[in-house]
Amino acid sequence: MHNYTIVHIALLSQEFMGILGGGGFSLPVITQTEVIDVKITVTDSALKQMKSTIKGEEDTHCLVVSAQSGGCSGYLYDMKIMEKPDLENFQILDFEGVKVYIHNNDSSLLNGIELDFKDTLMGGGFNITNPNASRSCGCGQSFG
């Protein structure tokens, strides 16, 4: 297992704007303020797969793990190998040279997850176990 914790906390700004505009009318913007230091676990098989996928592009690319609303249980996981995004608001975890990026807004939803990879034809691929999830749907992509 490979554990890593890093901190990159950004302060979220408060802006004002609104519907029925004009005349100085504005509404307060709501932002997510709970940002915690993310700690995730990557299994040997997941790390091996991550290294293989990103091989040769470690300096420019990373794995972004994120969550968004939706799915049957409330939230959906999203994983993308992509060019490294701007550092602002991301926490960066280094697993033997492979960088995993997690956005601050997802920190409370994804803290403590275990990233695994199953090399099987049926039901294979990356799999996330999330201690914050009280339930997840059958396909494993949604949690709540």
Place this chain on the structure above:
Amino acid sequence: MLSEESSCSYYIQDCSVTVIEGKDSIIHLNRIITSDIREINDLERHKSLICDANGKITDALEISSISGQLLVQGISEKSKITRELIVSGIHWNEEVQIMNGDGALSIISIFSRNLDEIINVLGEKSVNEQYGVWNEYGDYYTLKIELKKDMQVNILIQTEKIQDFIDEIEKQGVTLSSMNSWNHHRIENGILSNEEYSHKFLPSELGLDGIVNLKKGCYPGQEIHARLESRGKITKKIMRYNADAALQPGVYKSNLGKKVIVTSTLKNKGFAVLSVKEGNEITIEDNISLMIEEL
């Protein structure tokens, strides 16, 4: 101007107001709700629901697209939970901003048997020709709604301007609706409120299948809704009742031994969620007889 016999009344809606802005706001909200709003046009209003993973209703929404922003009205008691859900699920790569309109934006409903009476008060071009489409009119927006028995026009207005608006319509004979009068309007026209939604019913139990879209893809509760739809197992449904005695909200038992969940009441009338096996006339405890009809 209204005659003295005007039957126009107004009621200030007790609802939460959230405004969502940004190029991804529709996609973002669409992932959470039961209906599909991807094709929403400017000034249109769509009804929708937020459900939990068990398919039960947690909030009932009216979503309007106004000048590139989404106006989301929900149940006031659920505003905190719903807003947390909307805010926490924004993908890092999406442009979405959530704004709190509670206390800053208000909705007033003016209702009457006759639409002309309302138009006489607000002005000739005050409402859109189409029902369910907002119309910008002076300092506010109006939305014309055709109900089962009444006509209703909703007014979206900045709260700081509400008193001037009320003064103006009261001058023209529109009267503030009491809670009883509003409940009478609701029950007559089949308008559901928090009394119904707070019981965490399934959409089909409240007759809201029409705002559940099983083809749009996953949303919280979709698995349950799809299963119910494919198996056709709807066991209870909301109905309007007229009893021979006044009832209080609560759970009663019919002479078939089935639950009768009374949600809204006004004297002898109200809404009840009951077994689909019940007939048009049922008897509950204390030998009270209820005449049942569809909403």
